[in-house]
Amino acid sequence: DAKTTQPPSMDCAEGRAANLPCNHSTISGNEYVYWYRQIHSQGPQYIIHGLKNNETNEMASLIITEDRKSSTLILPHATLRDTAVYYCIVRTGNAGNNRKLIWGLGTSLAVNP
């Protein structure tokens, strides 16, 4: 499984966009990029995922570079409730239904008032 690299921490002002980078230089062609976040003492929450194209949903936007070696999660208007650890994960292939996600330490995002 491909590994990811994220900065350990970031700060963002409330109301501003938060741009969280992720490197996944060894990603293979059939692997997706997933983003989750974990608020303190809670289970991870799914945010968004993508393969090649940029994606947007009600929570965030995902920008994937053309070579797919890196991506950026964008929270367009960060709020205090967005303070969490954000995990960028590359998911394994489609064989069977047993998919295991490899978790790193993620990026601890602090949204400041």
Add this chain to the structure above:
Amino acid sequence: GAVVSQHPSWVICKSGTSVKIECRSLDFQATTMFWYRQFPKQSLMLMATSNEGSKATYEQGVEKDKFLINHASLTLSTLTVTSAHPEDSSFYICSAQGAGTNTGELFFGEGSRLTVL
């Protein structure tokens, strides 16, 4: 999105006792559930993969006789920490994957914090 519920959300027990944690998929059928353990300021570590109606697959270093996993139905998996000791104190999280999902996301429970005295 789909809902996965864990119970209890927190539990305190005495050393040597056993603790059962339930993971339920509330609005979908989960053929596969995953159990993780997370120590403070660390990432999630996969403990085992649980498939409905079959034995769980444990990760290297996880004792199957200590962490008993049962996935008896498509909506329920349980993790039992047997003869718990203080070093088993951790945050235990389950995730569920629905039947037939192709590229869909995993859904996580709220987590269960175990403190062994």
